[in-house]
Amino acid sequence: MGVIRKVIAWLSVAVICLLALVLxxxxxxxxDNNRLLARTIARFCRWILGMKRPLSGAENMPQDRPTVIIANHQQNDDLLIVGDLLPPRTVAVGKSDLLWVPFFGQVFWLGDNIILNRGRSQKAVATMRATSDAINKDRKSIWVFPEGTRSRGRGLGKFKKGAFHMAIAAGAPITMVCVADYHGTTHGWCGSRDAVPVRILPPVETAGLTIEDLPALMKTCHEQMAEAIAALAEPPGTA
Incomplete structure (x- = not known):
C-alpha cells in the first residue's frame, strides 16, 4: 500500500506542475511562484502519504530579509518534506538535468531558479557568486543542497563551496534546515505514517566575513547540521 501511495503522490507532482504552468x-x-508551488506539492503529497512532519525552529527561518538556506539532501522525496518551508521570494539551485523533467523542468526554469552544470565546477562557483547580486538587489533568498548530490542514507556528505561563496559575497545569513535520516527505514518509502522530523537552526551571520573565513564557516555549518540531524534520530526524551 505504501508503494501505491508513493506512486500516486509523484503522479500528483506532475499534475500540480502542469496546472501551475498557467501561473x-x-x-x-x-x-514567489516557487513558494506557492512547493507548498502545494509538499502539503498535498504528505496528505496522500499520511506522512507527519514535526517541525522545530520554524521561528529561525528569516521572513523579512534574504538568506541562503542550506539543507541536507537524501533523495527526491525531500521536496515533499521541506517544500513548504520556503520563505518569500526564494529560488533554488538545481542541476541542468532538471530541465528535462516533464512539467517540473519547465516551472523550474520559469521560476527564475539557478541552473548549474555540475560538470563545470568553476563556472558553477562563478554563477553562484554572481547570484549574490540577486540576493541584495532583488531581495531573493536562495535554497541550496550544499552536498551537491543525494546522500541515500550515507549520512551528511562533504559540502561544496558555492553556497558559502554566495553568502559571504552577499553578506547574507546562512539558515540550516536539518531533516532526520529517513532513507532505508519504513518511511524511506514515504508510504508509512512514521514521522520525519525537521529542525531549522538559528541563522549563521556572514556580514563582515571574507573569503579567508570560508573554510571555518563551512566547518561550523557542517558540524551544527550533523549534530542536529543526529539529535533528530534520538527517541523522544533521550536528547
Whole structure:
C-alpha cells in the first residue's frame, strides 16, 4: 500500500506542475511562484502519504530579509518534506538535468531558479557568486543542497563551496534546515505514517566575513547540521 501511495503522490507532482504552468506563464520569473508551488506539492503529497512532519525552529527561518538556506539532501522525496518551508521570494539551485523533467523542468526554469552544470565546477562557483547580486538587489533568498548530490542514507556528505561563496559575497545569513535520516527505514518509502522530523537552526551571520573565513564557516555549518540531524534520530526524551 505504501508503494501505491508513493506512486500516486509523484503522479500528483506532475499534475500540480502542469496546472501551475498557467501561473508561471502569467507571472514568469516571479520567485514567489516557487513558494506557492512547493507548498502545494509538499502539503498535498504528505496528505496522500499520511506522512507527519514535526517541525522545530520554524521561528529561525528569516521572513523579512534574504538568506541562503542550506539543507541536507537524501533523495527526491525531500521536496515533499521541506517544500513548504520556503520563505518569500526564494529560488533554488538545481542541476541542468532538471530541465528535462516533464512539467517540473519547465516551472523550474520559469521560476527564475539557478541552473548549474555540475560538470563545470568553476563556472558553477562563478554563477553562484554572481547570484549574490540577486540576493541584495532583488531581495531573493536562495535554497541550496550544499552536498551537491543525494546522500541515500550515507549520512551528511562533504559540502561544496558555492553556497558559502554566495553568502559571504552577499553578506547574507546562512539558515540550516536539518531533516532526520529517513532513507532505508519504513518511511524511506514515504508510504508509512512514521514521522520525519525537521529542525531549522538559528541563522549563521556572514556580514563582515571574507573569503579567508570560508573554510571555518563551512566547518561550523557542517558540524551544527550533523549534530542536529543526529539529535533528530534520538527517541523522544533521550536528547
Amino acid at each position: 508561471y506563464v502569467a507571472r514568469p520569473f516571479n520567485p
